[in-house]
Amino acid sequence: MERLILRRVGKPEDEMLINFGPQHPSTHGVLNFLVETDGEVMKRAVPEIGYLHRALEKIGEAVSYPGFMPYTDRIDYVAAMFANEGYAIAVEKLLKLEVPPRAQWLRAISCELCRIASHLVAVGAMASDIGASTPLVHALRERETLNDLIEALCGARLTYNYHRIGGVAYDMPTGWRDRVLKYLDHFDTYIQEFDRLISFNAIYVKRLANVAVISKAAAIDYGLVGPNLRGSGMDWDVRRDAPYGAYPSFNFEVPVGRGFQGTIGDAYDRYFVRMLEMAQSSRITRQALETMPEGETMAKVPRKIKPEAGEALSRVESARGEMAYYVISDGTDKAYRVRARTGSFTAMSIIEDISPGLMVADLIALIASFDVVAPEIDR
Amino acid sequence: MKVNDIHEKLMAEFGDAVGPLTEPKIDPFAVVKGDRIVDISRFLKTTLGIELDHCNVISGVDWPKRNVIEVVYHLFSYRHRHGIVLKVEADRAKPVVPSVEGVWKTANWMERECYDLLGVEFTGHPDLRRILLPDDWEGYPLRKDYQEHGGYHGISNERENPLVELRRLDEKRKAERPPAAPAPQAAPPAPSTPVAPATPAKA
Numbered sequence: 161m162e163r164l165i166l167r168r169v170g171k172p173e174d175e176m177l178i179n180f181g182p183q184h185p186s187t188h189g190v191l192n193f194l195v196e197t198d199g200e201v202m203k204r205a206v207p208e209i210g211y212l213h214r215a216l217e218k219i220g221e222a223v224s225y226p227g228f229m230p231y232t233d234r235i236d237y238v239a240a241m242f243a244n245e246g247y248a249i250a251v252e253k254l255l256k257l258e259v260p261p262r263a264q265w266l267r268a269i270s271c272e273l274c275r276i277a278s279h280l281v282a283v284g285a286m287a288s289d290i291g292a293s294t295p296l297v298h299a300l301r302e303r304e305t306l307n308d309l310i311e312a313l314c315g316a317r318l319t320y321n322y323h324r325i326g327g328v329a330y331d332m333p334t335g336w337r338d339r340v341l342k343y344l345d346h347f348d349t350y351i352q353e354f355d356r357l358i359s360f361n362a363i364y365v366k367r368l369a370n371v372a373v374i375s376k377a378a379a380i381d382y383g384l385v386g387p388n389l390r391g392s393g394m395d396w397d398v399r400r401d402a403p404y405g406a407y408p409s410f411n412f413e414v415p416v417g418r419g420f421q422g423t424i425g426d427a428y429d430r431y432f433v434r435m436l437e438m439a440q441s442s443r444i445t446r447q448a449l450e451t452m453p454e455g456e457t458m459a460k461v462p463r464k465i466k467p468e469a470g471e472a473l474s475r476v477e478s479a480r481g482e483m484a485y486y487v488i489s490d491g492t493d494k495a496y497r498v499r500a501r502t503g504s505f506t507a508m509s510i511i512e513d514i515s516p517g518l519m520v521a522d523l524i525a526l527i528a529s530f531d532v533v534a535p536e537i538d539r
Numbered sequence: 540m541k542v543n544d545i546h547e548k549l550m551a552e553f554g555d556a557v558g559p560l561t562e563p564k565i566d567p568f569a570v571v572k573g574d575r576i577v578d579i580s581r582f583l584k585t586t587l588g589i590e591l592d593h594c595n596v597i598s599g600v601d602w603p604k605r606n607v608i609e610v611v612y613h614l615f616s617y618r619h620r621h622g623i624v625l626k627v628e629a630d631r632a633k634p635v636v637p638s639v640e641g642v643w644k645t646a647n648w649m650e651r652e653c654y655d656l657l658g659v660e661f662t663g664h665p666d667l668r669r670i671l672l673p674d675d676w677e678g679y680p681l682r683k684d685y686q687e688h689g690g691y692h693g694i695s696n697e698r699e700n701p702l703v704e705l706r707r708l709d710e711k712r713k714a715e716r717p718p719a720a721p722a723p724q725a726a727p728p729a730p731s732t733p734v735a736p737a738t739p740a741k742a
Binding site for chain 1: 565566568592593594595596598600611613617620624643644645647648649652656666668669670671672673674680681
């Protein structure tokens, strides 16, 4: 069988053809790149994806509406809260359901804690890919406490299945608020420690600054979202600009890449935007804990969820950028079509076009700075 | 700009190639003629005041009852914060839709995914090949009448429920075991010293 991907690269006599992946520690999952190189300089890197395709969209058509919620966890297991939330909001839109305020606040808190956890993995793994292995250990240590907190909230550490259509599964346990606040006090100072540890390290900055620059226009054209889009200087955040849930009630800033150490839109900007975002997430969590309203955590939802025929699109700001669920109902108790739009998928599509001229080692910095998660690409 | 205004501008520019906007039950959409989709997309992206620069999602939906495959475009403008949903209907027997890759680059991979899972052929696409499934996969899984094959290159995709297998093993073991002897009246006293291991026989 001829691999059609080979038509995208030149003849192997002229250049060296290297298979980067599918099993490679810095591909963040199972990804394959066909790299056409001339010495250390790449002529082109063609990504090949699909190794983790589990047909989740097809499963969404086969199970009931609430039954798909655990599957959404598997779309992005590093930041599963957002996948839960996006799907829940889409079905609530179909049902025209109002979520009680306390549930919306709990959603915001759980999502922001999850965003910190996900960004910790992103920045830690990025440092590890570049060659500094200590920051990853530090970041995972911090994430451990966050996992404990989320476990106390919903009983799971990675695949949360916490959000429900119409609310959230559980109210927060006794004493949880103080535990979170105590951790955030520690975390706010910890960010500065992490910055001292790696962010301003001269070698680290040199490896990332001015590498793989993506202009604002290209970022929009290729559909980059989230920190990758903001790293290119685009001031856009779904939480602020197309608000949903409890977010209109909170004050927070949206960090944007400004060329912190080099050009706007380089790998360092994408990295540092994530660092700044973690501080903002901590700020949102504090506000949410302070202004938490009393009341129910679930709306009145019929036992059998049967939305009338129609279609809805929900947009949430996931840790990897805008996540959209497009759900079509035909009036039965199963969705007619579920479509998940993820940030990693579109981020991967730009790699082939910005890879020419990059060094092979910079490809790793590029993938790491996109913070792609393989199951989110393939679904 | 509201979605109705965008739709009116489209109607004024393209006439009957643009269908009516559906009732805004939840998210309204407009069905447009497939052969004009590239012009319409370019118009929506470049016209001042509309500037839909963010092609958010391109999805395919199979409707066997109406014998069409819909390609759905969710478009959005970062500057003006408005958007519209367009749909193109293609014949289910041979779905062909022009590619909008020349308008939004992100359409490249989204159309490849749509081709991969629903078999829609996008004319003018520079690199139309399967993206999630292997090159030699047969059929289009997101179609409603898709039938799974028995496997892929000898890898079976069918498996018996492991619990059934366990129960069968249990029953087999039960059948082989001799009937249990009646329990002794009193348990024998436990040996106070551990039993010395048998000395190995000398060769």
